[in-house]
Amino acid sequence: MSTTYLIKNVRVLGGEPTDLLLRDGVIADLGGRAASASERIETIDATGLIALPGLVDLHTHLREPGREDAETVETGTRAAAMGGFTAVHAMANTEPVADTAGVVEQVWRLGREAGFCDVYPVGAVTVGLQGEKLAELGAMADSAARVRVFSDDGKCVSDAVLMRRALEYVKAFDGVIAQHAQEPRLTEGAQMNEGELSGKLGLTGWPAVAEEAIIARDCLLAAHVGSRLHVCHVSTAGSVEIVRDAKRKGWDVTAEACPHHLILTDELAATYDPIYKVNPPLRTAADVEALRAGLADGTIDIVATDHAPHPHEDKDCEWAAAAFGMLGLETALSIVQATMVDPGLLDWAGVAERMSFAPARIGRVADHGRPIEVGEPANVVLYDPAARRTVDPTESASLSRNTPYRGMELPGRVVATFLRGRPTVLDGALV
């Protein structure tokens, strides 16, 4: 029989201290009634800690199969557990691309074997991410991996007809298209946010309009065919405005923001250090403000990490030659605390909504993103918001080291993560 955990004096969603009993994979009791004397119980003194539902990431790159030099399902899910996640959606841009039932089932199975968090493979929208013809979305949906989120992330489904067909087609199995909004012609060779700084640095600009034009088009398409659309990594103030307007009209559009877009700005490109190179790029301080406001008022539904591991050599080079992307799983909750909770824009219930309930709903994940109530799956994270830590890339559970927060002091620390009642992280260390 598995160990029963009694978590004492924990503040569920930041509320009043209470006790939480995790037994046989579910939340067995809430509110301090004693467990039966006969069972083996581990007691955790959670004074000062907050309990959140296990976090759900709708946007993770686990790199396996194909780039096991950057990350594997095992190392990526270890990093996820360290960040308080109990479920991650693994993006499809692997080698081979996750565009068949075979590949998504492989990723799904690797996740189960690793056991650190549940892995929900994202299926590619088009064959080989080529943007030319639909992949067998139905086969992926019907596979053991039960894919519901489809994305060509890394590339945009830029062809309007193909996007329309994809939006329509996934209605048959309640799927969603998660769009990487990037008009390809407007971003040829793009390196950083287009603005004052790109002109001075001589780095090809990635204009906000290239993101906003696709989001506007896709919102109109989704409304036209009555489908649901999810917008990946919204990065500009204009995009927030477009999504806000779509929601006001009652269209079924959801959107995510990444932690790095909530805290870092394009000024960092002036270092020419490609650790800050990411797609979509870091934007201006005004965009950061708009994203925070959008996340606070619910225009942006969720925070998703876009955890993108890269081996050292792909970042230890000139900017234009470097890979796009940065790590995110282990720092996401701290960044959200620093940018949203500490300034008073979001309370912990709001964090649970943005990082667990809503992403699980969008991904149609049944057993995650559940309220912390008796009888629910015991997917719980214990978090110490009073802790401070300085980010040391060498301590990362990820196989890669490309965190943009090196040396930064961040608030908060994940103390424990429980996946169906079993700890994957305890005392801040992997179990």
Add this chain to the structure above:
Amino acid sequence: MKRHLLSAGDLTRDDAELILSTAAELRELADRPIKKLPALRGRTVVNLFFEDSTRTRISFEAAAKRLSADVINFAAKGSSLSKGESLKDTALTLEAMGADAVVVRHGASGAPHLLANSGWVRSSVVNAGDGTHEHPTQALLDAFTMWRHLGESKPGGLEGRRIAIVGDVLHSRVARSNALLLNTLGAEVTLVAPPTLMPVGIESWPVQTSYDLDTVIPKADAVMMLRVQRERMQGGFFPTAREYSRRYGLDGRRMATLQDHTIVMHPGPMVRGMEITADVADSSRSVIVEQVTNGVAVRMAVLYLLLGGSEPAVGGEE
């Protein structure tokens, strides 16, 4: 002076005028029978060129040799962008060979910045052109040329002088460096280009801008024409080469509207018939060939000052 020369924007007015006045002393050497000085004897200068540029490379080579430095030319086949040897490994190789200065030309903006700040090399880094970012020694030689013709080779000589820089500003590292340096030296710069070849955010540059060449050049003291690469046409930045030449090319008709003292410049290599006609390039106003001569003197001054020449470059006997 700083240890590296990465951006023209890093130079204070004092730095820039020190380089120009040092270059003026060194340029006189060009007229002497023996053109060599012992100033950098025993020092090693590496020319690290990831892009083909014979002109800039031989200019730096001549500059270093006239100061008695040992020169190693390292033409890296392709950059790491084309999956060749990485910038890092090349840099570590040079460091192991013991270079005192690395003169780097690279297709990626920021590559010299990376080289100077990565800890891969201890030597001074001189930016000899990086991507569409900067080309500070070109700006220095341009300023030096203007200073001789318009400023009596005196400190403050370019104060208030009007300089028009015309052409593909968007992709031009020469325009970026010149805008910064000429502003530092007190000149008034106007960038002239079709709107498609103006960078986003140019309002924040310390320059004026115009889309109309004809209204700008009659007031200019110097007109600098930038090279327009043929591939820009494929990029759809302007309809045809002919239309570009009509609107932004310097021909005999436009040259006739210049003031008597106004000089015509071009960083080279020229596309004759595109941005400049042959009669203008070969006219008495043209200082294009002199720019090349001045390039050697300016680069001598830069290498000399960066590599710690505390005594006067000329005149001091060992």
